[in-house]
Amino acid sequence: MKEVTINNNNKDRLFNFIFGYPENKKWTLSLYNAVNGSAHTDENAIEFNTIKDVLYMRMRNDTSFIIYDIVSLYEHQSTFNPNMPLRQLQYLGNLYESYVKKNKLNKYGSKLIMLPVPKLVVFYNGETEKADEIILKLSDSFAEAHRQESDVEVRVRMLNINYGHNAQLLGSCKPLYEYSWFIKRIQDNMSKADKPDIEEATSLAIDEMPDDFIIKDFLEIHRAEVKGMLLTEYDEAETLELFKKEAYDEGEAKGEAKGEAKGIKKIDCLYSWLKALNRTDDILRAVDNKTVQNELLEEYRKAHDNSDK
Structure with a gap:
């Protein structure tokens, strides 16, 4: 397992650490295939374009990438947020701006610009019970009396990846199943402890992870970073x-x-x-x-x- 260098100032989330780094493209492709029902095999077709805060006034998204004319924006949420369509719209606007500049496209010209098709997904593993899949819409934020008049709509798929939910999705992506298992084991360890400690619960969960789990070596190598990320989310x-x-x-x-x-x-x-x-x-x-x-x-x-x- 090749070690990944982490910039701790970014305070990345574990989900993004696993699925949003070039070194883990095989896992990213597995997740993409599971979400979209596809069967792509070439992980090198993935081009990450995640927004970094240094470019957009401290705005950054979790993970985004282009593959075969599809741009996927993936966000991880441990608390339910009905405003994700608005946030994803803002992220998508910045990504398209970057795409146009990178490809030297003229948005003011007479020729139609072809853009990658957006797929907006939120992976949810909060404690509040939610359905396996919910479609969040930007129009829900509009006054109901005028909702049908809107010229803009944004739809975001929110997928519940808590252990025990979305069995078909998790079964189609082994790293996602293992991530879900890992988070559930941390929660169990926290609930059993007399004095809950997220770092101890995380370390114990890594030790308890079956040896045939694909992500185990990765988590062991980066045990300190993983504990720090989960501690930040817990805080x-x-x-x-x-x-x-x-x-x-x-x-x-x-x-x-x-x-x-x-x-x-x-x-x-x-x-x-x-x-x-x-x-x-x-x-x-x-x-x-x-x-x-x-x-x-x-x-x-x-x-x-x-x-x-």
């Missing part, structure tokens, strides 16, 4: 719960019946915005610092005010 989830509790306490203390709902909604929006921009550090800084939290809320408000103009 994000814990931070969100703390944000929600703080909003609840604030509303309760003021005796406002609507204070809780408004506070939670405001914090949820902020959290989702920061997460989309990969600003995990800001999320963690804000949880124990009201001043930082207020500054971020003000930044969020100004950003959205400007976008509405």
